[in-house]
Amino acid sequence: LADYLTRARGVRADPERIVVCSGFAHALRLLFAGTRGVGGGVLRGPFAVESYGLGFHRDILAGSGVRTVPLGLDERGARVEELSERPRVRGVLLTPAHQFPTGGPLHPERRAAVVDWARAGGGVVLEDDYDGEFRYDREPVGAVQGLDPEHVVYLGSVSKSLSPAVRLGWMVLPERLVDGVLAAKGEREAWASALDQLTLAEFIAAGQYDRHVRRMRQAYRRRRDRLVDALAERAPHITATGIAAGLHAVLRLPPGTEASAVKAASWQGIALDGLAAFRHPEATMPPPAGLVVGYATPTEHAYGAALEALLRALPPGEGEAEGGVG
CATH class of the missing domain: 3.90.1150.10 (Aspartate Aminotransferase, domain 1)
Structure with missing residues (x-):
């Protein structure tokens, strides 16, 4: 995964920073719910989200005691400048390569601006790269995570590239979050099948x-x-x-x-x-x-x-x- 994500998506991915999970929803639960239930996760709220997005993602955050605050959208993507008007917000969830559902990438100036915002206030950007491999009319848009791996959590899965029935996803984490997420996941893998992981590893390594x-x-x-x-x-x-x-x-x-x-x-x-x-x-x-x-x-x-x-x-x-x- 580290080799593939670096090559295909411009992610700065050390293997020690990658935590495999069963998909995006599982990743959110590990980040926000953790092992201590509501309000006990690695990340806390409030969290900003795009004003149009998947309702069940917002529901997962709400179930973990995290209030979500909508950011406006326009032809340049999420209006990340609105984050400065919300001083209590601790992070933001974005789909920067291809906004879901309205479409279109986050403008380069806004990609840089949201990273600057996270650096300045100690915030975190959750980057949902749900279909980043599928770009048709121009070169793929690289991951925001490549701008600052210490303030961006990169989230991906095989649900679009292979099938949603293959329950495998991954997080590329800032170093400070790795131990907390591993503790939330536990010592015994309860979700992501080891056999599926080995099969995917071979699939990637063989070029398939x-x-x-x-x-x-x-x-x-x-x-x-x-x-x-x-x-x-x-x-x-x-x-x-x-x-x-x-x-x-x-x-x-x-x-x-x-x-x-x-x-x-x-x-x-x-x-x-x-x-x-x-x-x-x-x-x-x-x-x-x-x-x-x-x-x-x-x-x-x-x-x-x-x-x-x-x-x-x-x-x-x-x-x-x-x-x-x-």
């Missing part, structure tokens, strides 16, 4: 993991291109954003149509969410309308039918009859 990621990057790019081409031909009033990387796109919708589009997709047999499902309950930024479409989910033989069903669920453009697309 790199080849697999390259192959899947090409496959997912073709799926993304099919989605974008279908929208351009059949629903040109709908714009797909966040498509330079990752395994999902956000389809920007006319105001007021998100809830009806989610319901229409369900009628077509498609399970997807609107942006509202990811909004922090305390967020103040105006809510955009959009659908979060995971184009990697359908099997290859079902992708064409899923795409057709999605097109039928989209709201019509101005002047089109209801149900006119598809």
Whole structure:
């Protein structure tokens, strides 16, 4: 892992700093809950999070007694300058390579700014690099952790690159946090299978993991291109954003149509969410309308039918009859 993360993601990773876990959620529990229950973790709150993100991540922090504070988002990513307005916040959880769910990387100036903030106040940045290997239109964005390994916790897993069924993830930790996380994990491994770890180690060492990621990057790019081409031909009033990387796109919708589009997709047999499902309950930024479409989910033989069903669920453009697309 140390060799791979250094080479592929620009992480400054000594093996002694890496703690293997069963995935991102397990990593959060080790960091915040630890062995002493609520409020007894290696990290304490309050913690800032992006105003749009996965609700169950916020729930894990809340269950550990950590209050989360939303940061605004714009075309340059999380508005990390807002951290200076929140003096009690001890850290921030970010998806800097590809913000989930809105898409787009954290701007280089903001990457540097959030590290400066952590250095100045003794804070910590949690970097969720959930799909950093999958970038299509330009060179991959390196990890923020490479800017300051002592103030950034790098978090990754194989849930996107291999399968969420393979329960393996990792933390690359600042030196001061290693002992506390190992103590929280315990002497006997209860979560991450040793056999799975050995298999992944061989997969990486033999070069098979790199080849697999390259192959899947090409496959997912073709799926993304099919989605974008279908929208351009059949629903040109709908714009797909966040498509330079990752395994999902956000389809920007006319105001007021998100809830009806989610319901229409369900009628077509498609399970997807609107942006509202990811909004922090305390967020103040105006809510955009959009659908979060995971184009990697359908099997290859079902992708064409899923795409057709999605097109039928989209709201019509101005002047089109209801149900006119598809």
